[in-house]
């Protein structure tokens with residue numbers, strides 16, 4: 014087969030998709046207006062979050078929103094001046110929180126998340142990245158038994174959708190992770206979670222494997238899809254004119270909506286902005302990925318005792334200036350978990366999670382068009398779902414019958 018596929022966007026989703034298309038025998042051109050993996054895929058928390066099967070819009074979360082919004086530095090912030098622009102997305106988000114809808118969305122997320130490790134394993138082996146893939150599981154911390162008891166119904170629902178977990182008491186928690194402060198009394202351990210030391214280096218490793226395997230990378234901004242009637246025939250670029258192709262995958266993260274608009278498709282993408290603090294000299298030896306349930310942030314153990322603190326959601330336009338206080342507050346929160354650490358050579362970062370209001374990504378062909386595919390809207394789960402997205406699209410483009418029904422993830426569902 015010598016099908017030529019252009020993938021627009023070299024974030025982790027586009028890279029993993031391009032690599033798998035190439036491995037399946039396609040001729041693949043990956044386009045990015047900048048360097049590969051320098052946008053949202055650069056600074057995420059590095060987790061393969063396979064237990065996150067419950068969509069964000071669910072009644073438990075909605076009940077907590079008013080309290081969160083009263084605290085400008087809490088886990089969720091809304092820049093009020095952007096409210097008119099965000100309102101349609103927020104209304105759809107609330108509509109997705111009806112119990113029957115939540116049940117269906119949970120099933121659809123679980124169908125993707127249940128195959129993440131199987132989809133990643135061959136890709137990571139092929140790219141020679143096994144040494145970076147830490148399969149140590151994750152610990153979600155709770156201050157006391159009451160806090161854990163309040164979370165158990167959600168954990169029970171996760172178990173019903175195939176997520177294996179067990180609760181740890183304080184003694185077991187101390188054995189698992191001696192670096193944790195004593196006032197964390199219990200936790201839930203998910204053994205199937207894994208993480209990478211550095212998500213940027215990981216994405217670059219996949220990119221290098223793509224290029225080594227004969228994939229082509231072109232640094233150029235895509236300005237439009239080139240259409241011949243209903244069929245795509247290539248991509249118009251700023252620096253290289255028209256590039257022809259048999260199929261095009263749009264994987265531009267939060268910037269994908271311009272191509273949907275061009276084809277009159279409604280794709281309600283907004284940015285759930287998130288922040289990180291990276292502390293390369295923290296000097297804390299952690300083995301597990303740590304989630305703090307009450308504060309909605311996570312700790313990624315990095316190489317050599319470094320830490321990355323990441324999380325928080327800020328609803329604002331993707332181009333709004335960052336509010337760095339949202340990164341700095343993570344430091345005090347983390348000290349309450351792992352004690353004091355060095356902030357030497359600390360860096361802060363903000364990224365745009367590309368989010369659709371029902372929490373499901375858009376993976377699949379655009380209805381009514383031929384050869385146009387979308388791989389976007391992965392929100393909090395882009396690193397986690399990149400290999401699965403690439404595997405499904407490769408099946409769709411090369412074999413026509415994907416191993417999973419893609420209807421729930423259709424880019425045309427809105």
Ligand SMILES: Cc1cc2nc3c(=O)[nH]c(=O)nc-3n(C[C@H](O)[C@H](O)[C@H](O)COP(=O)(O)OP(=O)(O)OC[C@H]3O[C@@H](n4cnc5c(N)ncnc54)[C@H](O)[C@@H]3O)c2cc1C
Nearest residue numbers: 022024025026046054057058060235266287394395396397
């Ligand atoms: C603080 C934080 C923590 C996170 N933690 C995790 C985590 O632990 N696990 C997880 O799974 N996910 C996590 N995420 C989410 C994850 O980072 C994103 O879902 C993922 O990076 C999205 O990848 P992407 O490839 O879709 O988009 P991006 O990485 O943003 O890539 C899009 C690419 O498209 C290019 N592009 C855009 N427009 C054009 C154009 N017109 N022409 C050419 N190129 C174009 C851009 O230059 C960019 O390189 C986190 C996010 C944040 C912010």
